Amino acid sequence: MEQVSIMIVGVGGQGTLLASRLLGAALLSSGCGYDVKVSEVHGMSQRGGSVVTYVKFGERVASPIIDLGEADVILAFEQLEAARWLPYLKPEGKVIVNTQRIDPMPVITGAAEYPQGIVEHLRAAGVAVQAIDALALAMESGSAKAVNVVLLGALAKQLLRSSELADATGVSPGIPRGTWEEAVRSTVKPQFAEMNLKAFALGWAA
Amino acid sequence: MQELFLGNEAVARGLWEAGCRFVSSYPGTPSTEITEYAAQYAEIDAEWAPNEKVAFEAAHGACIAGARAFCGQKHVGLNVAADPLFTASYTGVNAGLVVAVADDPGMHSSQNEQDSRHYARATKIMMLEPADSRECLEYTKLAFELSEQFDTPVLLRLSTRISHSRSLAEPGAREERALKEYHKNPRKYVMMPAMAKERHALVEQRILAQREWAETCGLNRAEYFDQTIGVICSGINYQYAREALGEGASYLKLGCVYPLPERLLKEFCARCDVVYVAEDLDDYIEQHCKALGLAVRGKDVFPLLGEFSQNLIKKAILGEEPPHPVAALQPPPRPPVLCPGCPHRGLFYALKRLDVYVSGDIGCYTLGSLPPLGMLDTCVCMGASVSGLHGRNKANPENARKSVAVLGDSTFIHSGITGLINIAYNRSNSVVIILDNSITGMTGHQQNPTTGKTLKGDPAAAVSLEALCAAVGIGHVAVVDPYDMKAAEEAIKAALAAGEPSVVISRRPCALLKHVKHNPPLRVNEACTGCKSCMRIGCPAVSMKAGEGRAKAAIDPTQCVGCGLCAQMCRFGSIE
Numbered sequence: 001m002e003q004v005s006i007m008i009v010g011v012g013g014q015g016t017l018l019a020s021r022l023l024g025a026a027l028l029s030s031g032c033g034y035d036v037k038v039s040e041v042h043g044m045s046q047r048g049g050s051v052v053t054y055v056k057f058g059e060r061v062a063s064p065i066i067d068l069g070e071a072d073v074i075l076a077f078e079q080l081e082a083a084r085w086l087p088y089l090k091p092e093g094k095v096i097v098n099t100q101r102i103d104p105m106p107v108i109t110g111a112a113e114y115p116q117g118i119v120e121h122l123r124a125a126g127v128a129v130q131a132i133d134a135l136a137l138a139m140e141s142g143s144a145k146a147v148n149v150v151l152l153g154a155l156a157k158q159l160l161r162s163s164e165l166a167d168a169t170g171v172s173p174g175i176p177r178g179t180w181e182e183a184v185r186s187t188v189k190p191q192f193a194e195m196n197l198k199a200f201a202l203g204w205a206a
Numbered sequence: 207m208q209e210l211f212l213g214n215e216a217v218a219r220g221l222w223e224a225g226c227r228f229v230s231s232y233p234g235t236p237s238t239e240i241t242e243y244a245a246q247y248a249e250i251d252a253e254w255a256p257n258e259k260v261a262f263e264a265a266h267g268a269c270i271a272g273a274r275a276f277c278g279q280k281h282v283g284l285n286v287a288a289d290p291l292f293t294a295s296y297t298g299v300n301a302g303l304v305v306a307v308a309d310d311p312g313m314h315s316s317q318n319e320q321d322s323r324h325y326a327r328a329t330k331i332m333m334l335e336p337a338d339s340r341e342c343l344e345y346t347k348l349a350f351e352l353s354e355q356f357d358t359p360v361l362l363r364l365s366t367r368i369s370h371s372r373s374l375a376e377p378g379a380r381e382e383r384a385l386k387e388y389h390k391n392p393r394k395y396v397m398m399p400a401m402a403k404e405r406h407a408l409v410e411q412r413i414l415a416q417r418e419w420a421e422t423c424g425l426n427r428a429e430y431f432d433q434t435i436g437v438i439c440s441g442i443n444y445q446y447a448r449e450a451l452g453e454g455a456s457y458l459k460l461g462c463v464y465p466l467p468e469r470l471l472k473e474f475c476a477r478c479d480v481v482y483v484a485e486d487l488d489d490y491i492e493q494h495c496k497a498l499g500l501a502v503r504g505k506d507v508f509p510l511l512g513e514f515s516q517n518l519i520k521k522a523i524l525g526e527e528p529p530h531p532v533a534a535l536q537p538p539p540r541p542p543v544l545c546p547g548c549p550h551r552g553l554f555y556a557l558k559r560l561d562v563y564v565s566g567d568i569g570c571y572t573l574g575s576l577p578p579l580g581m582l583d584t585c586v587c588m589g590a591s592v593s594g595l596h597g598r599n600k601a602n603p604e605n606a607r608k609s610v611a612v613l614g615d616s617t618f619i620h621s622g623i624t625g626l627i628n629i630a631y632n633r634s635n636s637v638v639i640i641l642d643n644s645i646t647g648m649t650g651h652q653q654n655p656t657t658g659k660t661l662k663g664d665p666a667a668a669v670s671l672e673a674l675c676a677a678v679g680i681g682h683v684a685v686v687d688p689y690d691m692k693a694a695e696e697a698i699k700a701a702l703a704a705g706e707p708s709v710v711i712s713r714r715p716c717a718l719l720k721h722v723k724h725n726p727p728l729r730v731n732e733a734c735t736g737c738k739s740c741m742r743i744g745c746p747a748v749s750m751k752a753g754e755g756r757a758k759a760a761i762d763p764t765q766c767v768g769c770g771l772c773a774q775m776c777r778f779g780s781i782e
Contacts, residue, residue, distance in 0.1 A: 012542060024210050024372055036210060037338075038372035041314055047573060047648075048746050049542035063449035064338075064371035064442075067517040069530030084537040087530045103749050104540035108741065109578045110750075112538035125531040144764045 003058025010077025153203020218243030220346025225383030234280030326464035425461030436478025547717030589621030725768025
């Protein structure tokens with residue numbers, strides 16, 4: 001089936017839901033006419049647990065979820081989560097990973113260790129990796145909370161330049177930058193619009 | 207024009223378009239947003255009830271009064287509403303009554319993995335199952351028509367992936383409906399034996415009529431492609447199967463899962479070489495097919511546990527697994543945790559110091575069972591903490607001096623209060639701790655009868671927990687701020703020593719509430735010896751950072767809300 005599958009993974013509270021909603025809104029307003037499905041998990045895992053959101057689009061999308069070996073892009077808000085969800089990537093897929101580290105409770109309590117060299121491990125698995133210090137860029141834009149929009153900017157750029165992706169799937173995932181900016185503007189509160197647009201631009205340029 | 211709708215949002219839209227006037231529910235993942243979205247429509251009087259039984263009865267009462275009505279809940283919520291549900295099947299309706307139940311295969315946020323389709327069969331109430339947001343909207347509207355046509359409540363079965371996925375749907379206009387006239391009719395609405403016997407006969411006739419309807423309604427449709435493989439499925443499993451097998455198989459997609467269309471099932475099985483029933487949770491459709499003598503395959507290749515996916519179906523039927531990358535490292539798990547500043551944390555640490563048995567309940571505080579706090583002994587269902595503690599203390603009255611129950615404000619109102627009445631009435635010296643965080647937390651901040659606000663945000667009567675506990679006969683009621691761990695410990699100790707039924711109200715609003723003002727983040731100074739005392743409260747904002755010499759405590763300023771619990775743990779004054 002010709003479709004593009006994007007996973008957004010992170011830690012509950014990082015704003016992955018907003019990112020997936022923005023992506024869904026941008027896809028719809030781009031006028032591409034694609035079928036779009038977005039799947040979220042609410043509830044218990046939002047309390048600092050590992051969270052994942054699936055966004056899929058194409059001529060016809062049946063399942064709203066992404067399974068092992070199916071994602072074209074994994075957008076990881078945190079390093080460890082990139083490693084956790086890596087098996088969901090297509091072997092020829094790409095990981096965009098925020099180098100931020102958030103210790104899970106087993107690491108905090110000393111029951112487990114936070115793995116070293118995660119980005120190198122991702123590369124060693126043979127997939128394309130783009131590592132971004134999104135927290136630093138978010139701070140630059142004015143708020144640590146804008147990490148999600150920074151990463152969305154990086155994803156938007158990736159989708160636009162993915163000609164390989166278009167060849168592989170038959171679906172052109174590119175959405176003009178202006179459409180994204182409109183989606184950001186219409187989704188966040190007006191007083192945070194400028195800050196978020198700056199965050200988006202920094203992610204786009206990363 | 208098509209829009210992206212969350213499944214639950216599409217159900218709410220369907221309610222509005224169908225002219226529904228009254229909605230009463232109790233929140234429960236993954237069903238909660240139906241009622242929240244419904245509340246955004248001015249034409250719908252939507253409210254949070256204290257529990258699902260009350261919600262169902264209110265909706266049933268509204269439908270008898272002539273208003274199209276709805277109640278929605280998660281799977282375990284329907285257990286609470288089951289008592290009126292069974293008998294409402296007999297009374298039927300006046301205006302339409304639709305009841306949504308959202309199952310949670312894989313238990314993303316639930317205490318069991320029950321299959322609510324059994325309720326349809328047990329109550330003899332027809333059940334529709336949508337497979338995306340478009341169908342959520344359409345089936346909800348249709349359910350009202352069917353409810354009135356067949357004089358029955360109608361169940362709408364959802365699941366996590368339907369409720370919490372966004373897909374395209376086409377919104378329409380609202381069909382305004384006047385109140386239907388109510389005619390007094392004890393033979394229909396007063397269910398005592400003589401009348402109920404008559405109604406039961408009508409229920410059986412109704413099912414026969416619905417069975418005919420199910421054969422031709424269009425909700426159950428066969429899609430023939432390659433007929434070497436046939437798949438019978440409904441809801442989200444239809445989407446998984448379509449994705450897994452594409453046009454390499456044929457499908458019988460069931461939109462009505464009770465009653466099942468027997469002729470369609472037989473015809474589909476006759477036209478396909480091998481037929482699989484792809485259903486997560488129980489073998490509900492499979493058993494029905496086998497009772498019809500159809501040679502289908504099902505749980506011999508599919509699991510009874512967990513949720514399905516496209517790969518799971520592909521592997522079970524075709525034996526294929528797609529390749530995927532593997533990282534040469536084992537990521538440690540990341541379980542959910544109590545948030546930074548969570549008021550439950552201080553209370554649980556006080557309980558840990560007292561080393562007591564903790565009878566637990568359903569809510570954010572269930573997370574208090576995870577390390578490093580690790581404080582729950584049991585967790586079963588809403589309200590069970592209180593009644594279970596009473597039983598424990600009756601089994602051995604000595605237990606009462608080292609045992610407590612913990613439950614939240616909303617859970618207490620839901621079904622803790624009846625257990626507390628039992629404690630007072632049947633006299634066990636039980637200590638019940640109400641974790642009053644001024645909101646229904648785990649499901650994402652819903653108002654409840656203790657918060658002083660309705661679902662629509664209007665001011666409301668607020669239950670006084672202190673007065674309520676006193677009124678049922680609890681003599682010892684204490685209120686404490688869980689941010690003061692010493693005081694919390696003392697208050698619990700006093701209650702355990704009181705030798706009478708006691709309640710401790712641990713009161714502090716949820717740290718995630720918008721109106722809660724946070725203190726500046728705390729910092730670790732030079733005095734830190736790296737003793738790790740502060741790590742024992744399990745705050746995700748506190749960690750040990752390696753530096754020169756021994757690792758020292760560090761506080762993440764982006765997470766810390768300045769609650770001060772870690773500072774109370776520190777004997778060296780190093781956190782300020």
